[in-house]
Amino acid sequence: MIKKWIVAFDQGTTSSRALAFDMEGHVVAKRQIETELDYPHFGRVEQSPEFIWQQQLAVFELLLRDLQAQPHDIAAIGISNQRETTVIWDKKTGQAIYPAISWQDTRTQADCQKIRNSQDASWICDKTGLLPDAYFSASKVKWILDNVEGAREQAQRGELAFGTIDSWLVWNMSGQKTHITDITNASRTMLYDIHRQVWDSDLLAYFDIPAEILPQVVDCSGELAIFEYQNSQIPICGIAGDQQAALFGQTCFHPGMAKNTYGTGCFLLMNTGKKIIRSHNQLLSTVAWRINGDIQYALEGSVFVAGSAVQWMRDALHFIDNAAESEALAQNAEESELVIVPAFSGLGAPYWQGRAKGAVFGMDFSTGQAEFCRAVLQSLAFQTADLIDAMCSDTGEPFVKLNVDGGACANGYLMQYQADILNCPVDVPLEHELTATGAAYLAGLHLKWWDMQTLAQKREIAHLYQPQITPIERQKALEKWQRAVKCTLAWADDRA
Ligand SMILES: Nc1ncnc2c1ncn2[C@@H]1O[C@H](COP(=O)(O)OP(=O)(O)O)[C@@H](O)[C@H]1O
Numbered sequence: 410m411i412k413k414w415i416v417a418f419d420q421g422t423t424s425s426r427a428l429a430f431d432m433e434g435h436v437v438a439k440r441q442i443e444t445e446l447d448y449p450h451f452g453r454v455e456q457s458p459e460f461i462w463q464q465q466l467a468v469f470e471l472l473l474r475d476l477q478a479q480p481h482d483i484a485a486i487g488i489s490n491q492r493e494t495t496v497i498w499d500k501k502t503g504q505a506i507y508p509a510i511s512w513q514d515t516r517t518q519a520d521c522q523k524i525r526n527s528q529d530a531s532w533i534c535d536k537t538g539l540l541p542d543a544y545f546s547a548s549k550v551k552w553i554l555d556n557v558e559g560a561r562e563q564a565q566r567g568e569l570a571f572g573t574i575d576s577w578l579v580w581n582m583s584g585q586k587t588h589i590t591d592i593t594n595a596s597r598t599m600l601y602d603i604h605r606q607v608w609d610s611d612l613l614a615y616f617d618i619p620a621e622i623l624p625q626v627v628d629c630s631g632e633l634a635i636f637e638y639q640n641s642q643i644p645i646c647g648i649a650g651d652q653q654a655a656l657f658g659q660t661c662f663h664p665g666m667a668k669n670t671y672g673t674g675c676f677l678l679m680n681t682g683k684k685i686i687r688s689h690n691q692l693l694s695t696v697a698w699r700i701n702g703d704i705q706y707a708l709e710g711s712v713f714v715a716g717s718a719v720q721w722m723r724d725a726l727h728f729i730d731n732a733a734e735s736e737a738l739a740q741n742a743e744e745s746e747l748v749i750v751p752a753f754s755g756l757g758a759p760y761w762q763g764r765a766k767g768a769v770f771g772m773d774f775s776t777g778q779a780e781f782c783r784a785v786l787q788s789l790a791f792q793t794a795d796l797i798d799a800m801c802s803d804t805g806e807p808f809v810k811l812n813v814d815g816g817a818c819a820n821g822y823l824m825q826y827q828a829d830i831l832n833c834p835v836d837v838p839l840e841h842e843l844t845a846t847g848a849a850y851l852a853g854l855h856l857k858w859w860d861m862q863t864l865a866q867k868r869e870i871a872h873l874y875q876p877q878i879t880p881i882e883r884q885k886a887l888e889k890w891q892r893a894v895k896c897t898l899a900w901a902d903d904r905a
């Protein structure tokens with residue numbers, strides 16, 4: 410029987426998606442449902458793990474219907490997922506003991522700040538490639554164990570399991586039997602030594618986390634688990650955190666190749682091959698992928714708020730009915746001085762200021778929705794420019810072109826402004842769904858549907874945006890942004 414499709418599960422912060430890929434690596438069908446985020450308290454961001462799983466299953470079922478397929482038509486599943494988001498569940502009941510704590514949640518920031526200011530920051534960074542911050546899973550796991558009644562004792566008795574969203578999905582897909590995570594997701598927990606490729610006992614002791622709750626760490630490609638669906642057994646052959654999956658989907662297979670994904674946040678990753686680069690500019694070192702035991706690393710700049718600021722204009726401010734409308738609205742803006750620093754979850758790389766909050770500068774009576782919208786879109790481009798600056802300074806190499814993907818790369822205004830501000834071309838691919846593509850590629854590698862050489866030829870360009878503004882205009886805009894960031898950071902320092 411010919412198995413026709415690979416299905417990628419792309420469980421992002423904003424939506425749960427299932428996409429079917431044919432043997433050429435093309436998307437043939439797609440289903441997507443928007444997720445729900447809860448903001449129960451200042452600085453807290455949570456999601457229902459059960460809802461995430463049910464939603465992921467629902468999009469899969471809708472996809473099968475669209476394809477008029479039976480489960481046995483699916484050759485394999487690939488999974489890409491929002492990273493760091495932390496779930497702890499009871500292995501006996503299969504129920505989460507607390508909502509998923511989102512990567513965007515800053516409740517543990519004060520504790521993380523203390524670690525950052527201490528001598529421990531250095532060895533933690535050496536082992537993990539990460540900077541102590543509420544963003545990563547370790548402090549979220551600790552918070553749940555410290556705050557949910559009986560959790561620590563249960564964990565010590567081996568009754569609980571911890572996982573990021575990949576882990577949680579596989580647990581449920583496997584009929585609550587398989588507790589694994591892939592190495593890219595493990596590398597985002599701040600509990601994993603990326604040099605030795607093991608959970609690290611010093612880190613576990615430091616964060617007071619019992620080893621019993623940890624998943625087994627696996628490669629990104631291979632027969633990793635089985636999805637027991639109805640009477641079929643579908644192999645899960647690819648798993649990677651969404652940003653690493655996008656790097657793979659962009660076919661950035663060689664050192665020096667990079668991409669920027671504009672989703673809920675913005676994530677710039679550069680392949681660094683076998684080298685773990687210790688950044689001098691507060692970028693992260695992380696695992697890009699491991700295939701057949703062969704590891705590649707990446708340098709990463711993480712911006713916490715990007716497309717989510719566009720969603721905020723839709724849901725909280727009601728300036729737009731959908732994200733796509735932001736493009737036309739921004740194009741209508743009058744000349745203005747407005748700058749928005751969307752530090753709603755603190756500021757990520759290269760500033761790492763968890764206490765920062767969003768700020769608006771330069772309003773006057775002429776400021777309206779269009780000016781506001783344009784400033785929000787520009788903030789995505791400015792934050793990316795900061796990352797690229799930091800990365801170029803670490804590598805000593807200029808960026809000659811920026812490869813992009815993710816939801817907001819459909820925005821022509823933003824992409825043009827990005828090219829203008831960077832003074833380098835921005836390359837938008839034909840397929841925007843490169844996160845899911847990466848997960849499918851990883852699964853298909855194992856099935857021998859393709860190899861990395863053939864994949865490298867698959868990326869097609871839809872549009873190349875060329876810079877159009879003058880050096881003086883660029884310099885003025887960047888200075889305005891840098892002044893705004895400086896004030897935002899000063900305000901955060903005053904809150905200490
Ligand atoms: N045309 C657009 N212009 C600006 N932002 C957009 C556009 N389309 C989608 N977005 C934003 O992109 C995000 C969704 O991108 P996606 O890559 O699906 O994110 P995620 O993987 O984080 O769920 C949303 O936050 C949305 O506001």
Ligand SMILES: O=P(O)(O)OC[C@H](O)CO
Nearest residue numbers: 421422491492672673674
């Ligand atoms: O949901 P996304 O695609 O914006 O990705 C979230 C990141 O994985 C967080 O590290």
